[in-house]
Amino acid sequence: MLATPTNEPDVAAGGRAQALAAPLDAYTRGCARLARACMWTSVFGLICLIIAVSLQIFGRHVLNSTPTWAESLALLLVLYVTMLGAAVGVRDAGHIGFESLLDALPAAGQRRLRIFIHLLVLLFGVLMAWNCGVLAESVAAYKIPNLGISNAWKYIPATLSGTLIALFSIEHIIAILRNQKVVPAWR
Structure with a gap:
């Protein structure tokens, strides 16, 4: 007697879905870890920002000599903190x-x-990353006067943020297609 393949397609489809679920779950876990790392980096950057501004105020009002690098560093740190936080x-x-x-x-x-x-946000992230990367490359030869580092460092946070926004948008699209919700990184 011949066996009828009544449930073989269901088993095969379930197997494919199961095989696809593991990488998607790993992608979600990776995005959550990346988001937590970005937030901890932002917290560290915010602490450094507070120290830089405090040194600037102390230098101006107590020493009557403001450190020249403090303002430039504070402005650069604001870019990193806000761009990572936005992503x-x-x-x-x-x-x-x-x-x-x-x-x-x-x-x-x-x-x-x-x-x-989320597709529109993904497009925005890709365009932001690309164009800020182009800007960073175009000003890489110039230096930030008080810090002595490349002017490209001003555009790296937006490039990184655009890349992260694109990755996180993909995560949201996958979650919607799987009828799931993205769990915030801090929970």
């Missing part, structure tokens, strides 16, 4: 959103619109 804000959905149109749609429409929104 994590995209991942953790900590940004401003208008939900009224989304709530007015049926469930299928909401899903499509969420994917479309």
Whole structure:
């Protein structure tokens, strides 16, 4: 008697889904670790920023001689702190959103619109990373006067942030397609 392959496609599809789930779960875990590392880096940068500004104030008001590098360092640190924080804000959905149109749609429409929104954010991240990388390359030969480092360091945070925004947008799209939610990095 011949066996009928009634449930073989289901088993094969389930096996493929299971095989695909592990890398997607690993990608999500990697994004969560990356977001946590970015937040800890931002916290460290914020502490350094506070120290640099405090030295600047102390130098100006107590020593009557402001350290020349403190302001330039503080401005550079602001870029790193805000750009890394912005990328994590995209991942953790900590940004401003208008939900009224989304709530007015049926469930299928909401899903499509969420994917479309994350595709737009992905495009924004890619374009930001690319163009800021081009800017960094174009000014790499110039130096930040008070720090003596390449002017490209001013554009690296936005390049990094754009890359992270793209990665985190992909994570959101995958989560929507899998009917899951992205768990914020700090939980």
